Amino acid sequence: MDINGAISGRGQNNELIMRGxxxxxxxxxxxxxxxxxxxxxxxxxxxxxxxxxxxxxxxxxxxxxxxxxxxxxxxxxxxxxxxxxxxxxxxxxxxxxxxxxxxxxxxxxxxxxxxxxxxxxxxxxxxxxxxxxxxxxxxxxxxxxxxxxxxxxxxxxxxxxxxxxxxxxxxxxxxxxxxxxxxxxxxxxxxxxxxxxxxxxxxxVAEHIVFLGDSITQGVRTTKDAYEYWVARIAEEMGTNVGVWNIGSGWGRAYDTASDGSWLFKAKQGNKVIITLGVNDIDIGKRSAEQLLTDLTTIVSKIKEQNPKAEIIMFTVPTFNFRDEQEDVWRKVNQTILTNPPEGVGQVFDVANVLSQAAPNDNLLKPEYMSSEYDPHPNGVAGKAICEAFMSWYLRESR
Known part of the structure; x- marks a missing residue:
């Protein structure tokens, strides 16, 4: 079905938004x-x-x-x-x-x-x-x-x-x-x-990329109208021959997406999906490492079920100044993503490594990347760093 064939109010599951x-x-x-x-x-x-x-x-x-x-x-x-x-x-x-x-x-x-x-x-x-x-x-x-x-x-x-x-x-x-x-x-x-x-x-366009994530993907706490968050910067670097749909959502969590509702429906539209989820699951959602990894696995499997040829890139869970039990969950999830990612994930990008201070304080965001003294949302400087690191990695991996 091309895009013109999908103009209806019925919202069928095979409706294609970014194709055609x-x-x-x-x-x-x-x-x-x-x-x-x-x-x-x-x-x-x-x-x-x-x-x-x-x-x-x-x-x-x-x-x-x-x-x-x-x-x-x-x-x-x-x-x-x-x-x-x-x-x-x-x-x-x-x-x-x-x-x-x-x-x-x-x-x-x-x-x-x-x-x-x-x-x-x-x-x-x-x-x-x-x-x-x-x-x-x-x-x-x-x-x-x-x-x-x-x-x-x-x-x-x-x-x-x-x-x-x-x-x-x-x-x-x-x-x-x-x-x-x-x-x-x-x-x-x-x-x-x-x-x-x-x-x-x-x-x-050559391909349709969907960026699925929470407020960090959305760009929250960066400057209004500046388009300095990492997805905007990556889109600029990739050029307009590549379609980019940002569906980052403030306070979003993996279990919202795994429920296979309106948000995952959007994610399924890409022939390449870049997933950056987990901060809010660990924080306000209070999910265990096992629960979060299960939700991430479900997301990937549902996307692949819709489109077996879809390419999935998974980011590690971004650094967010987690401590105590939440830090333990964060470390366990990221270690698993790096060494044994969910089935169907083609590539893994370690965004936490870009954002983190040197070990043993690697659970903490670099001070220059903080949006304020007390807010670990990445700022525009961090957006630039993520973009540069990702594009260098992405171009190398695409060869």
């Missing part, structure tokens, strides 16, 4: 880890500015999965694979966002995004659906602006979104103002990334 004519247009992760839970019905507009991998004349399509990908915190509100509710897309537009993401768009540049020929789209729980193709010319150095108005008719849980730190600039406003070119009534969003699950553009 389209590949991901951005390295920004738009995975979901939370859900809107309002006291009443609402109508609200969201405008987001995205740096695309290529500019110029573009044929874009948007795909969406109305489900939560990964668990937030302990899952009191949002759990991995939980379905979204019912909601309505009242209007959607793409536009030239200009050189500065300031809340407005270039005058006269807005183009409606339609769904099966309609300006509106009613979304049902768990639905997967495509937009129609939209053509836009985006000058070099300019952002793509995506704006849509979403409304609900009930106070229950409705729209999944990403609640982590903003890595791109976005704005939101009450009411249906998607058509509005100016920034009037819009305020800058905080921890509120409301975007389609996949922004694709028509592009023939």
């Amino acid at each position: 004519d389209y590949t991901s247009a951005t390295v920004v992760s738009t995975t979901t880890n939370y859900i809107m839970n309002k006291d009443g019905a609402f109508t609200h507009t969201y405008r987001t500015y995205i740096k695309l991998r290529e500019n110029g004349p573009l044929n874009l399509k948007f795909w969406h999965s109305n489900a939560i990908d990964s668990t937030w915190d302990m899952g009191e509100i949002a759990r991995g694979s939980q379905l979204g509710g019912e909601w309505l897309i009242e209007a959607a537009f793409v536009a030239d966002g200009g050189k500065t993401p300031s809340g407005d768009v270039v005058e006269g540049s807005q183009i409606p995004v339609t769904f099966a020929g309609h300006d509106t789209k009613r979304v049902t729980p768990g639905e997967k659906f495509w937009s129609d193709e939209v053509c836009i010319h985006l000058p070099e150095g300019h952002y793509l602006s995506f704006t849509w108005t979403i409304s609900t008719s009930s106070p229950e849980m409705t729209v999944p979104y990403n609640v982590e730190q903003m890595l791109v600039t976005a704005y939101d406003a009450p009411g249906n103002v998607a058509h509005q070119e100016s920034a009037v009534s819009f305020t800058e969003s905080d921890n509120l990334l409301v975007l389609p699950s996949y922004i694709g553009y028509k592009k023939d």
